[in-house]
Amino acid sequence: MGGVVGQYRSRRLTNGDKREDMQEVTEKAFESQVKGLAKVFGWLYYHTWRSIHSPAGFPDCVMVKGSRIIFAELKSEKGKVSPAQQEWLDALGNVGDKDVQVYLWRPSDFDKIAEVLR
DSSP, rough: OOOOOOOOOOOOOOOTOOOOHTTTOOOHHHHHHHHHHHTTTEEEEEEEEOOOOOOOOSSSEEEEEEEEEEEEOOOOOOOOOOOHHHHHHHHTTTTSSEEEEEEEEGGGHHHHHHHHOO
């Protein structure tokens, strides 16, 4: 099977968080959390800070560990995926290599993100 486009919709919250709290997590804060988690698990992490000269829609972050590479689009709970972002996610998800993984992640997916990055 080719690269997997994963869109986890897990709603299990941890540490006493309330669902309303997840709605308030900004993409910037969420990106910082994902970056920290990636570093804890030994991933190389890349995020474009100023994408003004980059192709529209390219995923927010790229992580590499061993033979695996992850492309992840990070969105707030209510953030919408643009057509250009969906085009990139679909194109990368069609790569015929199980070590290439593509995800759309939201703050409520944090437990699943940790599973993927372990």
